Amino acid sequence: MSRLKTNICGVEFKNPVITASGTFGYGLEYSKFIDISKLGGISVKGISRHEVTGNPMPRIMETTSGMLNAIGLQNVGLDRFLSEKLPVLRKYDTNIIVNFWGKSIDEYVEVAMALDNEDVDMLEMNISCPNVKEGGIAFGADPKMTEKVVSECRRVVKSKPLLVKLSPNVTDIKPFAKACEEAGADGISAINTLLGMAVNVNTRKPYISNVTGGLSGPAIKPVAIRMVHEVYKTVSIPIVGIGGIINWRDVAEFFLVGASGVQIGTANFVDPEIPLKIIDDLEEYLEKEGVANIADLKGEVIL
Numbered sequence: 001m002s003r004l005k006t007n008i009c010g011v012e013f014k015n016p017v018i019t020a021s022g023t024f025g026y027g028l029e030y031s032k033f034i035d036i037s038k039l040g041g042i043s044v045k046g047i048s049r050h051e052v053t054g055n056p057m058p059r060i061m062e063t064t065s066g067m068l069n070a071i072g073l074q075n076v077g078l079d080r081f082l083s084e085k086l087p088v089l090r091k092y093d094t095n096i097i098v099n100f101w102g103k104s105i106d107e108y109v110e111v112a113m114a115l116d117n118e119d120v121d122m123l124e125m126n127i128s129c130p131n132v133k134e135g136g137i138a139f140g141a142d143p144k145m146t147e148k149v150v151s152e153c154r155r156v157v158k159s160k161p162l163l164v165k166l167s168p169n170v171t172d173i174k175p176f177a178k179a180c181e182e183a184g185a186d187g188i189s190a191i192n193t194l195l196g197m198a199v200n201v202n203t204r205k206p207y208i209s210n211v212t213g214g215l216s217g218p219a220i221k222p223v224a225i226r227m228v229h230e231v232y233k234t235v236s237i238p239i240v241g242i243g244g245i246i247n248w249r250d251v252a253e254f255f256l257v258g259a260s261g262v263q264i265g266t267a268n269f270v271d272p273e274i275p276l277k278i279i280d281d282l283e284e285y286l287e288k289e290g291v292a293n294i295a296d297l298k299g300e301v302i303l
């Protein structure tokens with residue numbers, strides 16, 4: 001499977017297929033259904049300093065071509081993640097990316113500093129969750145705040161590559177990408193969910209108790225492709241492309257606009273085997289096309 005090897009921020013991945021944060025639990029839940037060692041990597045559910053129960057139900061709704069969610073960053077918290085989840089996850093032969101967030105800059109820094117000393121392959125700062133009042137988007141909607149929170153974390157993250165996950169809920173993503181690069185981020189993940197809303201015409205109430213939620217799935221792929229393309233033209237650090245991927249063609253498309261790796265999110269809810277199928281299909285496609293390595297597609301879109 002050497003055609004699929006990719007390097008993201010100095011870390012070797014046996015293939016570019018990573019499962020996206022929040023759609024694959026802590027990985028372990030899925031180990032009953034698929035061989036998670038075949039994945040290039042797993043980005044775990046966003047970790048915060050303390051355990052979080054999330055927003056009230058209902059918090060998930062299926063839309064025409066994707067889903068709306070307002071989970072509210074529910075997670076077991078840093079201590080339980082380190083003691084209960086990470087040691088089991090580490091038994092699998094795949095890269096572990098720890099997605100994390102905070103309600104304040106101090107909390108981001110505290111979690112980042114703790115994770116820097118743990119046996120994980122990469123950190124991914126989520127500054128883009130649309131479903132929580134504090135944290136997340138508060139830092140990802142103003143380039144100055146982005147610069148500040150990323151540079152504070154960079155100061156304490158000394159031994160791990162640091163990805164920053166950007167929000168699509170901005171008019172122009174380029175200044176945010178630039179702010180991350182200038183603050184010392186090693187790479188960018190793009191995109192998180194798009195803010196949306198759906199209303200039940202019988203009850204006349206929103207389907208989601210939070211009123212609004214994050215839209216994900218195939219509906220958002222063209223937005224994600226456009227944004228990865230813009231980020232690629234703006235910065236020189238690696239990009240992990242996310243948004244609506246359901247098959248190998250989608251992955252090839254993200255590489256052509258500049259991604260060095262991809263994450264699969266909502267598709268895992270449809271069929272947990274999709275990431276493994278994509279890996280096999282990608283290998284076959286590259287072989288048929290005579291492409292020696294998937295990285296040869298990177299940024300090769302013809303405009």
Ligand SMILES: Cc1cc2nc3c(=O)[nH]c(=O)nc-3n(C[C@H](O)[C@H](O)[C@H](O)COP(=O)(O)O)c2cc1C
Pocket residue numbers: 020021022023045046067069071073099126129165191192193216217218220242243244245263264265266267
């Ligand atoms: C139910 C759910 C929970 C999510 N939780 C997180 C999270 O904790 N941290 C994060 O950075 N992104 C989170 N995301 C965003 C996904 O990682 C991904 O960026 C987004 O769903 C777009 O990809 P997709 O269209 O392939 O699903 C979540 C998405 C969903 C659907």
